[in-house]
Amino acid sequence: QNLIKLGYGNPDYIFAMAVRNGEHSAPALFACFALGIPVNTMDPSFQRDDLGHILAIAKPKLVFCDSETLGELAAACELTGVTPKVIVLGDKIAGYTHVEDLLVPTGIEDSFVPVNIETPNKQPAVLVCSSGTTGRSKAVSLSHSICIAHVANFFECHPSDILFAYSSLYWLSGLFTLLAGTLAGATRIITRAPFTVQRTLDIAKRYQLTVISLPPSQAWAIVNDPTATADAFRSLRLPLCGGSVVSASLKRAFETRFPGKVLEIAYGFSEVGYAVTTTREGFYRDGSVGFTRPGVEIKIVDENNCAVGIG
Structure with a gap:
């Protein structure tokens, strides 16, 4: 309602976010969903060149930005000529609206009705940055239907689960931890602090975590740290690893270090907001990214779109 008061409630707009996992990041994202406004998620560690590249593609009307990232965002806006309204999270900065200004009571909260998404399979909810493995990151459009059917069902989540990932909403792992946890009624642990073992x-x-999502670099750091004992991960039922290549040696080292904990490898595909393959306990081949998920078909083609043979 406060965004609408500021004149930023038009579903035809695009917003962007470059924020860490603070207490205000989820409310900002869900406010955009309720208004039917697509959100382009960027990482707060981006420098001006990367921010500018994505800003030039999405051209957002408003950006939620961490105070620590504001300098790089301002420089990126100057480079691209994009001039969004900036809402700051974290420290308050003179001359900028702070996210807490949007949380003041309106007195008419009970009368608010979210926008009706008439074609959820066609209307974008999130614009995620692709990994960049085939060139510079692109803004991949995920519809509301995809966010519910794929992102929020990235893994089996229960109301009793306690979830954690360092990933910001820029990463699919950060997004699916938030959406899956929310839809399941699970508990999500958040921190703005960087990774340390x-x-x-x-x-x-x-917090007795039951699900943790880690990139290979963090998983290796944990495995190689002598203070990481099996007791620390006693409550874990699902350690997930992905985002880049997960070697067989990492999987075996993790499972040796933490007996009874199977490191599940997921191959996420930004364009569909889903893990298209995952490993299975008891069925693992060195270097494999696992089996295709239900409903997924994979075809390998050459540069002429012709199917290639085995091997």
């Missing part, structure tokens, strides 16, 4: 172990033990 000790911080991860402390969070795992203190």
